[in-house]
Amino acid sequence: MEGIISFGNKRSYEDFKKQIPSPVLPLFDSIREFCFSLGDKVIEDVRMHRIVFCKSMTFRWFADVEPEREGVIIKIQKRRKDPIQVIQIKKDQGISEYTQIIKSAFEEIH
Template sequence: MEGMISFGNKRSYNDFKKQIPEKAQPLFDSIREFCLSLGGNVVEDVRMHRVVFGKSLTFRWFADVEPEREGIIIKIQKSRKENPQVLQIKTGQDITEIKEIIKKAFQTIN
């Protein structure tokens, strides 16, 4: 995507997507698209085994998404003083509540 910033090894999401189990890809893509839709200041950092979403150039992360065979694991951070909330999501699971948790974390993080 134009304007996206990536740190580290400069992997693209398309490269990363090849390692996501086929069954988990739609769920992972849905969470990714939701995170990116939260605002123009969302930064995506594609890492070796996960994708981390942060806010602006200070990169205060709010969501760390890692694929699994049957779903994904999301770590959600609202502040640096709190431990991240870890959620395991299976394919086919309703993610409406999880999107709200991510949205609140995005709005809360400084």
């Protein structure tokens, strides 16, 4: 799958999603799909408890997505010196009101 990079024994998304509560999985998947839709420079870094979306091989991250029991926490970073913005989305919410924030962060990362 494009947009995925692995160094050593990193986990795959298939392994990671087994730990996402089933009611939260559709929300998590929609966030993931949106991040990949931003362009071919998006790289997914699957970590132990979260997934970090980066722009190109510079690994400048723009979205750090972590599942919770009742939803998802997204940390947004536009520039290194800017404070990190934290968004909490409940499992029954959509992501439409947050897509512009994520897209803006992706576009502003250098």
